[in-house]
Amino acid sequence: xxxxxxxxxxxxxxxxxxxxxxxxxxxxxxxxxxxxxxxxxxxxxxxxxxxxxxxxxxxxxxxxxxxxxxxxxxxxxxxxxxxxxxxxxxxxxxxxxxxxxxxxxxxxxxxxxxxxxxxxxxxxxxxxxxxxxxxxxxxxxxxxxxxxxxxxxxxxxxxxxxxxxxxxxxxxxxxxxxxxxxxxxxxxxxxxxxxxxxxxxxxxxxxxxxxxxxxxxxxxxxxxxxxxxxxxxxxxxxxxxxxxxxxxxxxxxxxxxxxxxxxx
Amino acid sequence: xxxxxxxxxxxxxxxxxxxxxxxxxxxxxxxxxxxxxxxxxxxxxxxxxxxxxxxxxxxxxxxxxxxxxxxxxxxxxxxxxxxxxxxxxxxxxxxxxxxxxxxxxxxxxxxxxxxxxxxxxxxxxxxxxxxxxxxxxxxxxxxxxxxxxxxxxxxxxxxxxxxxxxxxxxxxxxxxxxxxxxxxxxxxxxxxxxxxxxxxxxxxxxxxxxxxxxxxxxxxxxxxxxxxxxxxxxxxxxxxxxxxxxxxxxxxxxxxxxxxxxxxxxxxxxxxxxxxxxxxxxxxxxxxxxxxxxxxxxxxxxxxxxxxxxxxxxxxxxxxxxxxxxxxxxxxxxxxxxxxxxxxxxxxxxxxxxxxxxxxxxxxxxxxxxxxxxxxxxxxxxxxxxxxxxxxxxxxxxxxxxxxxxxxxxxxxxxxxxxxxxxxxxxxxxxxxxxxxxxxxxxxxxxxxxxxxxxxxxxxxxxxxxxxxxxxxxxxxxxxxxxxxxxxxxxxxxxxxxxxxxxxxxxxxxxxxxxxxxxxxxxxxxxxxxxxxxxxxxxxxxxxxxxxxxxxxxxxxxx
Numbered sequence: 173x174x175x176x177x178x179x180x181x182x183x184x185x186x187x188x189x190x191x192x193x194x195x196x197x198x199x200x201x202x203x204x205x206x207x208x209x210x211x212x213x214x215x216x217x218x219x220x221x222x223x224x225x226x227x228x229x230x231x232x233x234x235x236x237x238x239x240x241x242x243x244x245x246x247x248x249x250x251x252x253x254x255x256x257x258x259x260x261x262x263x264x265x266x267x268x269x270x271x272x273x274x275x276x277x278x279x280x281x282x283x284x285x286x287x288x289x290x291x292x293x294x295x296x297x298x299x300x301x302x303x304x305x306x307x308x309x310x311x312x313x314x315x316x317x318x319x320x321x322x323x324x325x326x327x328x329x330x331x332x333x334x335x336x337x338x339x340x341x342x343x344x345x346x347x348x349x350x351x352x353x354x355x356x357x358x359x360x361x362x363x364x365x366x367x368x369x370x371x372x373x374x375x376x377x378x379x380x381x382x383x384x385x386x387x388x389x390x391x392x393x394x395x396x397x398x399x400x401x402x403x404x405x406x407x408x409x410x411x412x413x414x415x416x417x418x419x420x421x422x423x424x425x426x427x428x429x430x431x432x433x434x435x436x
Numbered sequence: 437x438x439x440x441x442x443x444x445x446x447x448x449x450x451x452x453x454x455x456x457x458x459x460x461x462x463x464x465x466x467x468x469x470x471x472x473x474x475x476x477x478x479x480x481x482x483x484x485x486x487x488x489x490x491x492x493x494x495x496x497x498x499x500x501x502x503x504x505x506x507x508x509x510x511x512x513x514x515x516x517x518x519x520x521x522x523x524x525x526x527x528x529x530x531x532x533x534x535x536x537x538x539x540x541x542x543x544x545x546x547x548x549x550x551x552x553x554x555x556x557x558x559x560x561x562x563x564x565x566x567x568x569x570x571x572x573x574x575x576x577x578x579x580x581x582x583x584x585x586x587x588x589x590x591x592x593x594x595x596x597x598x599x600x601x602x603x604x605x606x607x608x609x610x611x612x613x614x615x616x617x618x619x620x621x622x623x624x625x626x627x628x629x630x631x632x633x634x635x636x637x638x639x640x641x642x643x644x645x646x647x648x649x650x651x652x653x654x655x656x657x658x659x660x661x662x663x664x665x666x667x668x669x670x671x672x673x674x675x676x677x678x679x680x681x682x683x684x685x686x687x688x689x690x691x692x693x694x695x696x697x698x699x700x701x702x703x704x705x706x707x708x709x710x711x712x713x714x715x716x717x718x719x720x721x722x723x724x725x726x727x728x729x730x731x732x733x734x735x736x737x738x739x740x741x742x743x744x745x746x747x748x749x750x751x752x753x754x755x756x757x758x759x760x761x762x763x764x765x766x767x768x769x770x771x772x773x774x775x776x777x778x779x780x781x782x783x784x785x786x787x788x789x790x791x792x793x794x795x796x797x798x799x800x801x802x803x804x805x806x807x808x809x810x811x812x813x814x815x816x817x818x819x820x821x822x823x824x825x826x827x828x829x830x831x832x833x834x835x836x837x838x839x840x841x842x843x844x845x846x847x848x849x850x851x852x853x854x855x856x857x858x859x860x861x862x863x864x865x866x867x868x869x870x871x872x873x874x875x876x877x878x879x880x881x882x883x884x885x886x887x888x889x890x891x892x893x894x895x896x897x898x899x900x901x902x903x904x905x906x907x908x909x910x911x912x913x914x915x916x917x918x919x920x921x922x923x924x925x926x927x928x929x930x931x932x933x934x935x936x937x938x939x940x941x942x943x944x945x946x947x948x949x950x951x952x953x954x955x956x957x958x959x960x961x962x963x964x965x966x967x968x969x970x971x972x973x974x975x976x977x978x979x980x981x982x983x984x985x986x987x988x989x990x991x992x993x994x995x
Contacts, residue, residue: 222870244870254870262863265856268980272853273860276872279853283881286852287845297853301980318979340872 175200175344175376176221181230183213183220183400190216191227192400198344198393203370203377205387207411208397209420214380215257217397218346222254223247235343249277253342255333257349257380263322267313267332270321271304274339304339311335311365327358334365338373345369347379351386363389388412396420446497446512450519450573453493457486458523461552464543465952470551472946473628474601480628482551484598490517490569494576509577517573518566524552525562532558589645596641597634603945604629609691683836687829696828697944699900702835703893704940707917708924708932709842710889715918716927717846717855718882719862721783723914724770724790728763728887730797730909732894734806735759737904740816745807752818756895763891764884771883775876778865790914797906811905815898831900838896842889846929849885851978858882916940919957923964925971934973 176198183191191213198204206214219225221232223244232239239247253274262270279300285293308317311331316324321332330350337345350366351359363386369375381387387394388408396404396411398420404411411417460466470482494513531537531549538544553561554568579587600607608624615623623633663671687695707729714722739748739755748755774785796802798809806812818825818834825831849855857878860868869875898904916939924935939960943953964971 224866224870244866245872245874248870248872256867260864260867262860262867264863265859266977266980269856269859269978272980273856273868273871273873276857281853283849283852283854286854287848289848293852304980318977320977336871 174198175202175235176378177233178217178221179231179233181217181220181227181232183216183225183227190400191220191397194230194397194400194402196395196402198376198378200376201370201374202392203366203379203390204393204395205391206378206380206395206397207382207384207387212397212420213400214397215348216400218254218348218380221247221346222252248340248342251341251343252346253337253340253344254346255330255337255348255350257352259326259329259333261321261329261333261336263320265321266318267321267324268301268304268308268317270332270336271307271339272300274336275300275303277340307335307339310338326353330354330362331365334369338369338375342375344376344378347377347381349380349382351381351383356385359383359386362386366390442497442508442512443515446515447519449496450490450493450516451522453489453516454520454523457489457520458527460485461524461527461548462541462543463952463955464548465955467543467545467548467551468951470547473625474598474604475634476625476628476630478631478634479601481602486551487568487572490520490572491576491579493517493520494573494578495580496576497573498577498580506578506581509581510574513574513577514570515573517576518570520573521566521569525565528553528558528562528565585649588649589642592645593638593642597638600637601629601634605945606690606694609694610689612691687832692828695832697941699828699831699835700944701936701941702832702839703897704917704920704936705933706835706838706842706893706896707890707913708920708936709839709846709929710886710893711917712921712927712929712932713846713849713858713889714882714886716921717850717862718858718879720879720882721779722786722883722886723783723911723918724786724788724793725886725890725917726909726911726913727770727790727793728767728890729894729897729913730793730906731766732759732763732891733898733904733909734797734812734894735762735891736895736898737812737815738806740899741812741814742816743812743814745805745812746814749816752816752899755816756892759895760888760891763887763894766891767883767887768880770887771880775879787911787914790911794906794909794911797909809906811903812898813903815902815904817902818899831896834896838889838892842892843929845885850929854878854881919961923960923972925974928971928973928975931971931973931975935971938972 174197176196178194178196181191181194181196182189194213194217196217206217208214216225220227221234221239223239223242223246226241234247234250234252237250239250239252242250262273265273279296281290281293281296284290286297305317308314311334313324313328313331313335316328321329324332334345334347334350347366351362354362366377366379367390370377379387379391391408394404394406394408394411395402396414396417403416403420404414406414457466466482466485468482469485470480472481473479474481474484493516497512497516498509527544528549531544549558550561552565554564555561556564579590582590604624604627608620612620623630629637687698690698707725710728711722711725714720714725736752736755736759738745739750739758740746740752742749750758770786770789774782777785797806800808802808818830825834857868857873860871860873861875861878861882865875897908920935920939921932922935923939924931924933939957943949943956949956
């Protein structure tokens with residue numbers, strides 16, 4: 173069953189068509205990737221799914237409900253969480269406070285309750301704090317909960333961003349270049365970690381990634397975007413040998429010779 | 437090579453200090469400070485400021501290089517100190533060359549020149565000033581390279597002595613009933629303290645500091661370390677109790693005049709607590725905050741006034757919730773159109789809103805209802821069980837209750853879900869929304885709750901003064917409240933109190949400063965931003981991962 177279904181999505185900025193008639197599905201429980209050269213419209217498509225952008229044409233349906241015209245907070249409450257290409261943590265808040273903010277969709281008590289420390293509020297806050305500590309352990313940040321998030325190392329900031337996204341208990345997690353700026357060892361760890369998210373928590377994952385080792389290693393289905401349009405779709409081996417993909421990445425002339433290199 | 441560079445730095449620092457001295461002389465500040473005695477017969481505030489310049493210039497020369505040797509430090513100090521004297525000397529000689537200089541520089545009076553030339557004639561005085569300032573420059577440089585064991589007691593001795601002298605009026609007011617007439621005369625002059633008292637304070641502060649660093653600190657810390665969990669809790673409870681009791685008896689000690697000053701500070705703390713929620717917690721820069729203060733004051737005025745404009749002739753207590761409610765309503769009403777605005781745009785719109793309210797208050801349109809420039813008179817005083825609150829001390833308790841409520845609300849909300857939502861909003865509005873935070877309600881709550889405290893302050897303000905006029909609600913109030921938050925430490929609750937004491941309390945006590953208040957405000961803000969941008973008392977990072985239980989306990993105890 174398809175968890176996310178995008179049909180003929182088009183997003184324009186003035187005269188520029190960033191996403192062009194894009195049709196796309198993600199199956200429940202999958203780990204899928206969107207790849208493409210810089211400026212191909214990958215992040216723009218993420219922004220369309222999560223409500224940061226309103227798109228002109230087409231429809232995106234998540235879990236049976238349309239996301240068209242909904243605001244970002246509503247979409248998050250429907251069960252889509254994301255991370256950002258350039259890390260966007262709440263830098264002056266502590267690690268654990270970042271996770272607690274991520275937990276918003278699960279929290280329901282009002283400020284009146286907080287003012288008088290009513291039992292339901294206290295109970296909910298205690299539960300949230302315990303859950304946040306558990307998530308801290310899960311992503312391997314135990315002991316760093318009270319550090320300001322801007323003081324964390326780069327890799328830890330990436331982990332925290334994922335933990336914050338997980339705190340919303342999403343059905344679909346969108347990861348925008350989760351291994352950007354990491355060395356090969358860190359990338360491998362992150363790849364393994366992403367697989368755990370799916371296997372242990374049952375979260376469907378869609379990622380944008382430039383590191384082909386990561387993409388080919390974990391993706392079940394890969395979609396290639398170029399100039400906003402889909403140019404290829406399939407499993408890792410199909411994509412690797414697809415001449416249009418090679419052309420998009422390397423240019424027409426280099427395509428023929430490069431095919432041999434990649435295959436070897 | 438390096439010593440040459442040092443000299444250039446010394447020259448730069450010295451000339452800078454000299455130009456500042458020249459500036460404050462030319463605007464008349466130095467002369468006006470000279471009328472204030474610090475230590476009777478020995479030192480005036482003007483002299484202190486004048487002599488601080490070369491001292492700090494010399495101090496600054498050796499700063500940042502660790503502890504340098506005596507030789508280079510002395511040379512640097514001489515250069516910096518002597519150059520500090522150059523601009524003022526130029527001014528002295530200018531008065532010789534052009535006797536009618538006063539036509540263009542009105543503040544360059546004979547008194548100022550006599551102060552600058554240390555009482556001697558112009559030429560002799562200039563030389564004297566040069567020598568004295570060079571010596572002070574060396575003193576400043578030497579002071580920096582003194583070992584800590586000598587420097588720290590000296591700093592505390594001088595600091596306490598000068599601090600006490602500057603605030604002598606406060607201690608005079610407090611001690612007058614306690615001390616006898618003869619003792620008073622031995623210790624205090626009409627302005628400032630006598631050399632005897634200065635010496636006592638100086639010696640006592642030095643003695644205490646030495647004792648503390650030798651024995652006291654260790655003893656205190658070892659005793660603290662030996663305390664059990666329950667003892668720590670108990671000592672915390674005791675200190676909170678002592679704090680509350682001293683707040684309750686404070687106005688009795690302070691006397692009428694100082695209580696009035698404290699009342700004023702209290703109203704600003706109340707407003708600061710509210711604006712701190714809007715600006716400090718939620719990061720919404722509001723420059724029209726005075727509008728809610730005005731609304732609270734006018735609603736209270738109209739509803740309780742016994743004069744021609746009064747409608748309802750309500751009691752203070754009935755009018756209070758209506759005044760606060762109206763302010764909240766105005767806060768939310770302002771909030772709705774600016775929901776999508778950020779940063780500078782928000783600041784400009786709120787600035788405009790504040791001005792609209794002020795203009796409306798002075799307008800002819802509303803004159804039949806709120807009195808225009810003539811304001812509202814005969815505003816009712818609060819009564820409790822038939823007892824009418826009229827004196828500053830009565831309002832002190834009213835304001836204290838208001839501040840207590842504001843601290844309670846602000847601290848509870850800060851540590852709750854709403855506080856986290858506000859902080860997330862402040863850090864990154866887009867991401868905060870993408871986390872599932874409802875922007876509209878979160879922002880409107882910040883505006884509404886912030887406006888409530890401002891409205892409360894306005895209502896008390898209008899009952900306290902019995903009459904209100906539109907000119908009391910100008911932009912300067914908004915700027916003052918914002919400045920006190922920034923100076924105290926943005927987002928910090930104790931910072932609001934400290935900021936209000938420094939920016940509202942001190943100028944009230946030092947009336948010589950009044951004329952130069954804005955100049956000193958500006959200088960202080962610039963100095964703060966360079967030296968301590970986080971504020972005088974920044975808010976600590978809340979520990980949640982490990983110390984959650986203890987934190988809850990502390991919060992529970994604080995109420």
